[in-house]
Amino acid sequence: MAAEPKQSEIEQLRLRERLAKLRNLPLIGGVSVGGELARLERQIERIATEPSADEVWHSVELARHQDRPYTLDYVERIFDDFVELHGDRSFADDPAIVAGLARFRGRTIALVGHQKGRDIRERTHRNFGMPYPEGYRKAMRVMELADRHGFPVFTLVDTPGAYPGVAAEQHGQGGWIARCQLAMVRLTVPSICCVIGEGGSGGAVAIAVADRVLMQENAIYSVISPEGCAAILWRDASEAKKAAAAFKPDARHCLDLGVIDGIVAEPEGGAQLDFDAAAALLGDGLAAALDPIADLDADERRRARRARFRAMGVFAS
Amino acid sequence: MAAEPKQSEIEQLRLRERLAKLRNLPLIGGVSVGGELARLERQIERIATEPSADEVWHSVELARHQDRPYTLDYVERIFDDFVELHGDRSFADDPAIVAGLARFRGRTIALVGHQKGRDIRERTHRNFGMPYPEGYRKAMRVMELADRHGFPVFTLVDTPGAYPGVAAEQHGQGGWIARCQLAMVRLTVPSICCVIGEGGSGGAVAIAVADRVLMQENAIYSVISPEGCAAILWRDASEAKKAAAAFKPDARHCLDLGVIDGIVAEPEGGAQLDFDAAAALLGDGLAAALDPIADLDADERRRARRARFRAMGVFAS
Amino acid sequence: MASHIDVRIEDRREDAQPPSGKGHPNTCPSCGSHYRDDELEQNLRVCPHCGHHFPVRVRERIAQIADRGTFVEHDVELRSSDPLGFFDLKAYTERLAQAEQDTGLGDAMVAGAASIERRPCELAVMEFTFMGGSMGSAVGEKFARACERAAERHVPLVAVTASGGARMQEGILSLMQLPKTVSAVDALREARAPFVSVMTHPTTAGVLASFASLGDVIVAEPGALLAFTGPRVVQQTTREKLPDDFGLAESNTRFGHVDAIVRRPDLRPYLGRLLALFANGS
Amino acid sequence: MASHIDVRIEDRREDAQPPSGKGHPNTCPSCGSHYRDDELEQNLRVCPHCGHHFPVRVRERIAQIADRGTFVEHDVELRSSDPLGFFDLKAYTERLAQAEQDTGLGDAMVAGAASIERRPCELAVMEFTFMGGSMGSAVGEKFARACERAAERHVPLVAVTASGGARMQEGILSLMQLPKTVSAVDALREARAPFVSVMTHPTTAGVLASFASLGDVIVAEPGALLAFTGPRVVQQTTREKLPDDFGLAESNTRFGHVDAIVRRPDLRPYLGRLLALFANGS
Ligand SMILES: [Zn+2]
Numbered sequence A, B: 001m002a003a004e005p006k007q008s009e010i011e012q013l014r015l016r017e018r019l020a021k022l023r024n025l026p027l028i029g030g031v032s033v034g035g036e037l038a039r040l041e042r043q044i045e046r047i048a049t050e051p052s053a054d055e056v057w058h059s060v061e062l063a064r065h066q067d068r069p070y071t072l073d074y075v076e077r078i079f080d081d082f083v084e085l086h087g088d089r090s091f092a093d094d095p096a097i098v099a100g101l102a103r104f105r106g107r108t109i110a111l112v113g114h115q116k117g118r119d120i121r122e123r124t125h126r127n128f129g130m131p132y133p134e135g136y137r138k139a140m141r142v143m144e145l146a147d148r149h150g151f152p153v154f155t156l157v158d159t160p161g162a163y164p165g166v167a168a169e170q171h172g173q174g175g176w177i178a179r180c181q182l183a184m185v186r187l188t189v190p191s192i193c194c195v196i197g198e199g200g201s202g203g204a205v206a207i208a209v210a211d212r213v214l215m216q217e218n219a220i221y222s223v224i225s226p227e228g229c230a231a232i233l234w235r236d237a238s239e240a241k242k243a244a245a246a247f248k249p250d251a252r253h254c255l256d257l258g259v260i261d262g263i264v265a266e267p268e269g270g271a272q273l274d275f276d277a278a279a280a281l282l283g284d285g286l287a288a289a290l291d292p293i294a295d296l297d298a299d300e301r302r303r304a305r306r307a308r309f310r311a312m313g314v315f316a317s
Numbered sequence C, D: 001m002a003s004h005i006d007v008r009i010e011d012r013r014e015d016a017q018p019p020s021g022k023g024h025p026n027t028c029p030s031c032g033s034h035y036r037d038d039e040l041e042q043n044l045r046v047c048p049h050c051g052h053h054f055p056v057r058v059r060e061r062i063a064q065i066a067d068r069g070t071f072v073e074h075d076v077e078l079r080s081s082d083p084l085g086f087f088d089l090k091a092y093t094e095r096l097a098q099a100e101q102d103t104g105l106g107d108a109m110v111a112g113a114a115s116i117e118r119r120p121c122e123l124a125v126m127e128f129t130f131m132g133g134s135m136g137s138a139v140g141e142k143f144a145r146a147c148e149r150a151a152e153r154h155v156p157l158v159a160v161t162a163s164g165g166a167r168m169q170e171g172i173l174s175l176m177q178l179p180k181t182v183s184a185v186d187a188l189r190e191a192r193a194p195f196v197s198v199m200t201h202p203t204t205a206g207v208l209a210s211f212a213s214l215g216d217v218i219v220a221e222p223g224a225l226l227a228f229t230g231p232r233v234v235q236q237t238t239r240e241k242l243p244d245d246f247g248l249a250e251s252n253t254r255f256g257h258v259d260a261i262v263r264r265p266d267l268r269p270y271l272g273r274l275l276a277l278f279a280n281g282s
């Protein structure tokens, strides 16, 4: 909490750090997608340049694209022997969050992720990926199971947010979002989160308190939807694009702000164009994030995780 | 698991052990009720004699007596500064279980107990002391709070049993009774339970997995109600008295079977005749049970508790 | 669905055989198809016509899920005593002897070491026809010892339950089998050994309210009644019309209490997959 | 009851003053009684006629619950930066400056050491009139430091919340104040320091979904709106008629989320009793 350097110095420092990070992210080197290095170099260039308002809005559109791969699309491509676990042991099984055990490159892991629906029927069933308190409880239960057995926890974030409904409120969703975060802070096993689509507010952060937090190139992570922000601050929901440009929910800006640790590249044009390639890149990204922390001392890792989130924010004093 | 001695030897051994226990129970010495030693000696004699079928049935009647003191009657007489805590953080506050923090002879403790109602309205409100899953969750929450802060846990058991209703089943009461027991097994703080009225089956044992388990002289503790047992085995609920004599839910027999660690004396004629005296005896009993284990190593005490319950049962092999 | 739930668990714990007038045990209560015993056995006692899951006796269950020839039973000689000298219309000792004669088992649980799809584990399987699968001191002790062997060998424990609840002929000691088996699971957890609970029809009362609900993973067979209180008592108490699937595995899954319903033919590969996952973790 | 819930939290975070046409701030919205400011202050801003709890500014709140003269403020100079260079209809820096000028506060939380009924503690109190009590980097940091001081001194932390949620002008960093404050509570718990959360009107969104819900004990003022999503948005989404007491402290208590509703005149003795209990434990 020493006095901070001037804003311009910070900017330069950050730019350098960020570029170093980008160059070092093994997934962006992307060997697993078959040596298309030239394309990936272009991608690095693209990501390395501060996005314009149009580019930010393009991310918003891609993050919500109806053909974008969802959690289970990645699960079937990245993991083996997925066994889905159901239910919060109290009240329901929330289909907006999927959870289970699986094998990832030879090691057993626990997976928790939001799940949107592909067609109208599944969308309704999955509540558009908006969890009820039951979903957070299921997530906590499976993470605690993983903790007991030493399985790393992967979480995939893709939700417009917590469900703004009467029963969700009555069943205490505020409290359960808080408790789910606390459960993640306390895990003794390693945890990796990747935002793969919409990282919408409390419903997203509930399962995003991990040792390493990644975002896919075209994912967004934000405290409110662009439309919601526009409605409140501009008093006009149609100003969403302006709002998005102002609060910068794209991966590049989240990396700059120290909120995430790395960006996972997507196939050119977006993950919706090539599920297999997107999954290969995501798999590499998860592995690259997990490997360096997998064998750390559990207490140290936990303390480092807590310190990571303790340090969030920019202020002067 | 060595070969067991013959039944007759066991009987004699048990009788001697039991008498020794009775003589040593400080509460039965009862200094706190003002030196009425002669009466208390008679009481010891009475307890020391194996109860007849009539006496067992008398206990059943007294345990369920409508004027018997309930948990909150004891709380106001035994504890200071009781702060009741409410709610399971999920779904409801179950009035059939009360929980809170209080001061007991200079030390802060957590209290969890079943609560029956005194008049028709309160009885309905308290559901006759029959918990829903919400009640076990509240109990677990307050016990975990106590665990975090090093407060000993007292539980007072007085329930006909878990509530046999549709919602209680749907909300998973079997699982919550199991998890509440597990939470008690895992506590790092000392725990004392006393059955103060009806110790009815799963609803009772859910909060009875303590380091020391006591029963009041006229309390009962049983796997099924006498009426239920009679209906099943005699196919006639009116044979309840016969059933009670056969399955022996009274304190004396529970002590003999090693299920409880001590009997807390009641005022002559039963606790319902003198709440203050009953509370004084119960307070002494709780203190006498807590003091020897309060300062043990937490891990050791936990292991001893687990071993205590691990050892329950009589079998041959 | 409701037609093939036995709503009378509560008053037939001691009856090993279905009451007369209820149809032949090899007649499907759901669709009425009738089978020879070897047909049923070959189909894992699942009705080929409608998928109804018939009850499975303990030895057959073990043969269904354990790798052939790997099961080694433990604690064969373990028996419940009669600590209360319990006598209702018959002496408890007499009932025990009768049950042993009828089933060829010492009590309502068989436990031992086995492997499932080449993964070593401990198995604890309950037998409903032994006094309604009720849990007394012998069942509790067998389960606790199975936990201890699993912890010691650091292998998973797989329990298959079928029980009407605690054995009331052992009085309060039968209730004490709840915290006893819960304590055993706690020790198992401390040793980081996995525990998979397979609930079959019916898993109720004291068994549901103790170890069966504490599996790291809980699976159920289709149509199994999984309830703390059986439908008859709930009905009598509340006077409500119960939902058609009251207490069934399907309803329990909807309410979040069960990880998955696994059909019997899928059970062995499912367990194999789970055990492989657990084996890789540490 | 519903009449005095402000259902418009969502769109007036930035408005410190009640909108015109909504009646004088000293007129009781529940019963219409009107009071002089000193009358209200003397009554702890509770309507003597009907018991309605008026909002309390942070300095007055501290005076109400802390022992006179014991409060020592920390982190007075701490200010939010403007990491995004956020500009909507106005620049964020301008809004911050305006709020500071209006309230005399550096941000929406005041924190420091105090004693309550002679029990030492740390106090963290939110100010709703500072940009709707929204939580940005300054609030998160102040809360985290208050946790750290409480842990270090091994005294309880008492938080009094009033918030419209995260401060969206700080974008994703405002969302990060949720895990930040949750992490701070985890450190507090590790140090075994108690945490009492007092929720006042309104405690919503990001504050409800983080530290406010993690108190060892959670109490609420009567009539306070405690909801993750405010009634207006829920109504728009579900198109249902909301229950009259939707999201109120009373409803939260019924649903098990709050330990007790404590009337303002009882708050100080209640906290004193709790703090004494916590002090005796270790
Ligand atoms: Zn059939």
Ligand SMILES: [Zn+2]
Binding pocket: D028, D029, D030, D031, D032, D033, D047, D048, D049, D050, D051, D052
């Ligand atoms: Zn008024």
